[in-house]
Amino acid sequence: MSSGGRLRLVPRSLLGRMLLLTLLAVLLAQALSSLIWVSQLRASQMEGLVTSARSLAQSMAASVGYFRSLPLGYRPLVLDQLRNMGGTRFFVSLNNKPLSMQVLPQTPRKRAVLAAVDATLHERLGNDLDLSVQFVSPDDLRIFNSELALDQLPRSWAHYALSLEPLNPPVLVTQIQIAPNEWLYLASLMPEPYVGLEQPGLPAQQLWFIILTSSFLLLFIGVLVHWQSRPLKRLAVAAREMSLGSETEPLPEAGGSEVVEVSRAFNSMRERIGRYLRERSQLFSAISHDLRTPITRLRLRVELLDDEELQAKFGRDLDELEMLVKGALQCVKDTDIHENIEPVDLNYLLHCVVEPYLAPGGNGRITLDGQVSAPYSGKPLALKRCIGNLVDNALKYGERAHLHVEDDAGAFVLHVDDEGPGVPEQRLEQVFEPHFRLAGQQQGYGLGLGIARNIAHSHGGELSLRNLREGGLRVTLWLPRNAL
Secondary structure: OOHHHHHHOOOOOHHHHHHHHHHHHHHHHHHHHHHHHHHHHHHHHHHHHHHHHHHHHHHHHHHHHHHHHOOOOHHHHHHHHHHHHOOOOOEEEEEOOOOOOOEOOOOHHHHHHHHHHHHHHHHHHOOOOOEEEEEEOHHHOEEOOOOEEHHHOOHHHHHHHHOOOOOOOOEEEEEEEEEOOEEEEEEEOOOOOOOOOOOOOOOHHHHHHHHHHHHHHHHHHHHHHHHHHHHHHHHHHHHHHHHOOOOOOOOOOOOOHHHHHHHHHHHHHHHHHHHHHHHHHHHHHHHHHHHHHHHHHHHHHHHOOOOHHHHHHHHHHHHHHHHHHHHHHHHHHHOOOOOOOEEEOHHHHHHHHHHHHHOHHHOOOEEEEOOOOOOEEEOHHHHHHHHHHHHHHHHHHHOOEEEEEEEOOOEEEEEEEEOOOOOOHHHOOHHHOOOOOOOOOOOOOOOHHHHHHHHHHHOOOEEEEEEOOOOOEEEEEEEEOOOO
């Protein structure tokens, strides 16, 4: 998987990341607690299992002692009575040899039970006792000298003691020699709750506990993060609207203490920026008013000079001064953010921009290809200035301008191609700087592309340049439709 694919697996939202981290933390904590709980449970069960095995072995030893005490002739009678009564703890028989059966594979629990039974029987009946203790599947169980299967016996004889359908648990078979050619056969199940012996995996109740606690914790964390992130979303909307120049109410100072501090700082910053913009507008209006009168007066006085050479020098200086003032005022005017946002018919706007060049006297200097599918939310005058600057720049340096529109639900894209010499690669970014011009003899202030890029940025978009392989320069205006 690529690095981009791995990054897409991580949620981008605060809510998604908090839920993911919470889920991982809960799963890790539950896994550790479950591991500890299961290990303690297994140790407790093993202790209970060994205790039950010793108790069972005590009963076996008592049965062996009882049968040893009976006269030889009474032993078959007692066995018949036990079989006819049914429901006894052991299935007991007397055989003349130990029966051979297929033994179940060893597990830690089986080994613990066999060791406990063997040790208890030797302790109660003597160390020289000849015995065999093993676990056998009910399907492989053999009974009597004829080695009959369990299903071949009457149900009352052994099924009540040795079968527990549908679990089919293993049977503990103990064969003890009580006399020459006489083996006492004892078969039984382990007592509750150890009938099945093994309990693989995590208990179902623990799994349900993990699922329920994780679900409730994720639900509460999700509600909490969603509740706390709403002020952040309002902050993002307010910041975006401020960057586009719409008038909004002060941001409510709500949420956690950190969010309240951020909201308060944002409101203060917006107030300072608004005050700065108002002061800037007033300043340049005053400059425009104050400079036009003395410049005009100086021009009149220059006309009264007798020295034509001196008059020409003063005229050039006044022209340069007037160009600088007009350029500064135009820069302020064309990048002003106080225009309201409204739906803009970009098809009509483009038509207004290119219409003068499509007239009979336009000589086919401009072409327009493509249509805009839906209105765009933006500042109409600023957008008209932006596109007009791009077209004027293409016509000024490239003689012709070819406009191509690409529009979808995500963004509006306008390509403006010219037929000029292009821009050196190392200066593609430099041309956006104020008063920078590649051709020194060209008229203008060198502000067109910079103003257009500022307007694009104020709408959340971008303006980029690229030299075409066949010659000329392509200027691409990209404006996202979801900027608001």
